[in-house]
Amino acid sequence: xxxxxxxxxxxxxxxxxRLRRGPKDSRNVRAVDGVTFEIAxxxxxxxxxxxxxxxxxxxxxxxxxxxxxxxxxxLDGSDVTSxxxxxxxxxxxxxxxxxxxxxxxxxxxxSVRDAIGEALSVSGLPGPRHxxxxxxxxxxxxxxxxxxxxxxxxxSGGQRQRVSIARALAVNPKIIICDEAVAALDVxxxxxxxxxxxxxQHDTGVAYLFISHDLSTLRFMADQVAIMYVGRVVEYxxxxxxxxxxxxxxxKALIAAVPSVTTRGRTRLKLSGEPxxxxxxxxxxxxxxxxxxxxxxxxxxxxxxxxxxxxQSVACHVVLSRHGRDATRQVSP
Amino acid sequence: xxxxxPMPETDAVVVVDSLSVTFPSDEGVAEVxxxxxxxxxxxxxxxxxxxxxxxxxxxxxxxMQLIPSPGSVSAGEIRIAGNSAAxxxxxxxxxxxxxxxxxxxxxxxxxxxxxxxxxxxxxxLRHHLNYTRTQxxxxxxxxxSAVGIPNPPRTLRQFPSVLSGGMRQRVALAIAIxxxxxxxxxxxxxxxxxxxxQAQVLDLLEEMSATHHSAVLLIxxxxxxxxxxxxxxxxxxxxxxxxxxxxxxxxxxxxxxYTTALLTSVPSMTEALPERLVSIAGSPPVGGVAVKxxxxxxxxxxxxxxxxxxxxxxxxxxxxxxxxxxxxAGNATWPSRFQGPS
Ligand SMILES: Nc1ncnc2c1ncn2[C@@H]1O[C@H](COP(=O)(O)OP(=O)(O)O)[C@@H](O)[C@H]1O
Ligand SMILES: Nc1ncnc2c1ncn2[C@@H]1O[C@H](COP(=O)(O)OP(=O)(O)O)[C@@H](O)[C@H]1O
Ligand code: SF4
Ligand code: SF4
Ligand SMILES: [Mg+2]
Ligand SMILES: [Mg+2]
Numbered sequence: 001x002x003x004x005x006x007x008x009x010x011x012x013x014x015x016x017x018r019l020r021r022g023p024k025d026s027r028n029v030r031a032v033d034g035v036t037f038e039i040a041x042x043x044x045x046x047x048x049x050x051x052x053x054x055x056x057x058x059x060x061x062x063x064x065x066x067x068x069x070x071x072x073x074x075l076d077g078s079d080v081t082s083x084x085x086x087x088x089x090x091x092x093x094x095x096x097x098x099x100x101x102x103x104x105x106x107x108x109x110x111s112v113r114d115a116i117g118e119a120l121s122v123s124g125l126p127g128p129r130h131x132x133x134x135x136x137x138x139x140x141x142x143x144x145x146x147x148x149x150x151x152x153x154x155x156s157g158g159q160r161q162r163v164s165i166a167r168a169l170a171v172n173p174k175i176i177i178c179d180e181a182v183a184a185l186d187v188x189x190x191x192x193x194x195x196x197x198x199x200x201q202h203d204t205g206v207a208y209l210f211i212s213h214d215l216s217t218l219r220f221m222a223d224q225v226a227i228m229y230v231g232r233v234v235e236y237x238x239x240x241x242x243x244x245x246x247x248x249x250x251x252k253a254l255i256a257a258v259p260s261v262t263t264r265g266r267t268r269l270k271l272s273g274e275p276x277x278x279x280x281x282x283x284x285x286x287x288x289x290x291x292x293x294x295x296x297x298x299x300x301x302x303x304x305x306x307x308x309x310x311x312q313s314v315a316c317h318v319v320l321s322r323h324g325r326d327a328t329r330q331v332s333p
Numbered sequence: 334x335x336x337x338x339p340m341p342e343t344d345a346v347v348v349v350d351s352l353s354v355t356f357p358s359d360e361g362v363a364e365v366x367x368x369x370x371x372x373x374x375x376x377x378x379x380x381x382x383x384x385x386x387x388x389x390x391x392x393x394x395x396x397m398q399l400i401p402s403p404g405s406v407s408a409g410e411i412r413i414a415g416n417s418a419a420x421x422x423x424x425x426x427x428x429x430x431x432x433x434x435x436x437x438x439x440x441x442x443x444x445x446x447x448x449x450x451x452x453x454x455x456x457x458l459r460h461h462l463n464y465t466r467t468q469x470x471x472x473x474x475x476x477x478s479a480v481g482i483p484n485p486p487r488t489l490r491q492f493p494s495v496l497s498g499g500m501r502q503r504v505a506l507a508i509a510i511x512x513x514x515x516x517x518x519x520x521x522x523x524x525x526x527x528x529x530x531q532a533q534v535l536d537l538l539e540e541m542s543a544t545h546h547s548a549v550l551l552i553x554x555x556x557x558x559x560x561x562x563x564x565x566x567x568x569x570x571x572x573x574x575x576x577x578x579x580x581x582x583x584x585x586x587x588x589x590x591y592t593t594a595l596l597t598s599v600p601s602m603t604e605a606l607p608e609r610l611v612s613i614a615g616s617p618p619v620g621g622v623a624v625k626x627x628x629x630x631x632x633x634x635x636x637x638x639x640x641x642x643x644x645x646x647x648x649x650x651x652x653x654x655x656x657x658x659x660x661x662a663g664n665a666t667w668p669s670r671f672q673g674p675s
Contacts, residue, residue, distance in 0.1 A: 050527040050529060050530075051527055156616055158616055186384040186385055186554065186617075187384065187554070187555075187556075187595060187598045187599055188384065188594060188595070188598050188612060188613040188616075188617075188632075189616060190598070191597075191598035191599075191610040191611075191612030191613070192612045192613075192614075194600075194610060195609045195610055195612055198608070198609065213527060215528070215602065216599060216600045216601065216602050217600060219600055219601075219602060219606065220600035220606055220610065243602070253529065254528065254529065255602065257528040257529045257531070257532040258528055258557070259528075259531070259532070259535070259555065259557040259558045259560070259561045259562075260557050260561075260601070260603070261556055261557050261560045261584055261596060262601055262602070262603055262604065263602065263603060264557075264560045264561045264580070264584070265561070268532070270532060270533070270536065271529045271532070271533075272533070274497055274499055274500075274530065
């Protein structure tokens with residue numbers, strides 16, 4: 001990936017929460033802990049991992065709903081880690097977010113026209129030109145212009161999600177973060193929205209950070225994939241590499257667990273246990289209590305992300321000693 | 334009206350015969366389940382798939398005689414093995430939970446949040462199987478350890494809300510299976526869970542249903558889930574069964590255009606991916622709104638003028654165990670292009 005094509009660069013991002021349960025009991029929850037990745041212009045990075053692994057916290061800290069406690073975020077080469085006031089507003093024009101529940105971005109008391117119009121005002125488009133642009137945006141997401149007068153409650157789930165996407169597009173963002181944006185949709189509607197997101201990317205060159213617990217959706221959408229476990233990236237590579245040749249034991253188990261129609265009836269690698277509490281993670285490699293390949297070292301020291309001979313980045317002692325070069329951070333700023 | 338599959342009724346644990354469920358609506362009545370017929374044989378695993386609103390949960394609730402008011406079963410009947418024909422609601426509680434048991438997507442709704450888990454299991458055992466307090470407690474510990482609860486005595490003292498979603502579903506399964514039901518209905522049991530936990534729960538469902546000789550009706554919106562679990566699949570669309578058959582046949586050679594579309598809408602995990610998914614246009618009709626002709630016609634790439642007029646009956650396809658409700662199925666001369674209403 002050449003330097004010039006990098007749009008978003010995230011370095012060592014951390015979001016730690018202080019969790020107070022009583023006057024003497026307060027713990028540090030490392031919801032996101034030293035996450036590094038890059039997204040090139042017009043590309044899609046997919047993030048997967050079990051619930052609680054920190055995916056939404058990454059998303060929320062990028063759009064600054066939650067403040068990062070460590071690390072740096074660069075957008076188009078400039079540091080956007082902790083912006084305020086006018087610069088934050090200007091930044092939000094370049095990075096938009098679409099949530100799982102459209103009500104997180106749509107006010108139920110605002111008509112579709114007003115919801116999109118509000119976003120247009122933010123982008124500085126004069127009022128008289130709104131109607132025309134709203135219509136254009138609705139057409140862009142394959143909705144009839146007549147929908148502009150309706151309220152979110154009068155739309156189907158798929159229509160509401162298209163309106164959220166239209167609203168995000170209104171400001172001409174460089175990147176849209178989709179956090180489980182299609183998770184609530186039925187499969188036939190989900191396929192329509194995924195095709196739509198791809199068409200939009202093709203036409204406008206927008207980049208996506210696409211978060212999904214559904215691996216088959218991610219395989220379809222993403223150019224690069226990051227797999228998270230308890231706040232950290234454990235495997236990172238191109239979608240082709242990660243899906244056709246997963247190396248980290250967690251990635252392998254996650255992919256094997258997908259109940260696919262084409263692989264039905266095959267015996268699969270089973271992952272026992274549940275993800276740990278990020279407020280009280282296991283020692284060493286946090287995956288060791290569930291890992292079928294764990295060795296003694298895994299209980300003692302935490303593996304850092306290192307690059308394998310195949311070019312993927314993996315945080316695993318066993319994989320790195322088998323395939324690896326050394327365990328140093330490879331991505332340069 | 335469609336025929337029940339040719340299975341000797343003596344082998345069936347449940348026969349659903351021409352079931353319809355209606356709700357009062359602004360336009361009169363909304364028929365949200367329409368003429369659904371199928372039977373579940375001893376120890377069989379049947380899957381019911383379809384998009385949300387297609388009538389899956391109401392079909393399950395009709396079997397349990399738990400249709401929420403003001404809805405009602407407006408036609409058809411449900412026959413449960415070992416129980417007299419048309420069951421009245423009055424005697425439902427006697428077989429509910431013992432002959433037929435159900436788990437749902439959110440175990441918090443089937444478990445009482447205010448009652449300790451131990452009390453909920455032992456009450457079931459004492460009431461239905463006449464266990465003594467000591468027997469019931471011992472059996473409860475056994476059941477919880479069978480479903481993989483790490484520390485059963487501690488869990489017995491806990492309330493459902495302190496458990497993770499996966500652990501809660503294990504407890505719900507332990508309770509459901511405790512009286513050896515001949516049919517276990519599982520309505521989206523893994524929809525709220527991560528894939529890894531889903532795989533654990535489905536394994537457990539398989540194991541428990543085998544040891545307790547229970548048939549399973551697994552309801553899911555995910556064709557992948559039922560294809561991996563069930564011997565036979567029923568596909569529902571807009572309140573009707575539109576296709577049914579043995580899993581391998583239905584997956585490898587779908588006959589209804591909706592089944593085909595469900596299969597192509599989900600990106601494969603192993604095969605080369607297309608640039609765009611083959612999706613279905615439009616969205617399913619709003620529950621219970623009467624449509625003329627085939628309910629799928631407005632979205633169907635194969636629709637012909639006839640499809641907007643006559644509703645296709647669910648018919649048996651040649652000699653196989655397949656049933657399909659589509660004019661085009663098995664019709665070699667059917668045009669392959671959409672023609673719309675005449
Ligand atoms: N505001 C907060 N305060 C305390 N803990 C939080 C907060 N937000 C998230 N967490 C914790 O951070 C972890 C990661 O959460 P999240 O990012 O939502 O995961 P995911 O989206 O992968 O399911 C979880 O354990 C969650 O409980
Ligand atoms: N309590 C109710 N009142 C009115 N309509 C209902 C009620 N419950 C379900 N319905 C209607 O019945 C249809 C089928 O519902 P359901 O069986 O829950 O679908 P599924 O489980 O397939 O998602 C839905 O379209 C819904 O509109
Ligand atoms: S470091 Fe050890 S425990 Fe962690 S994933 Fe690798 S083998 Fe498993
Ligand atoms: S009956 Fe006609 S519209 Fe309905 S599924 Fe078959 S071809 Fe399509
Ligand atoms: Mg999340
Ligand atoms: Mg349902």
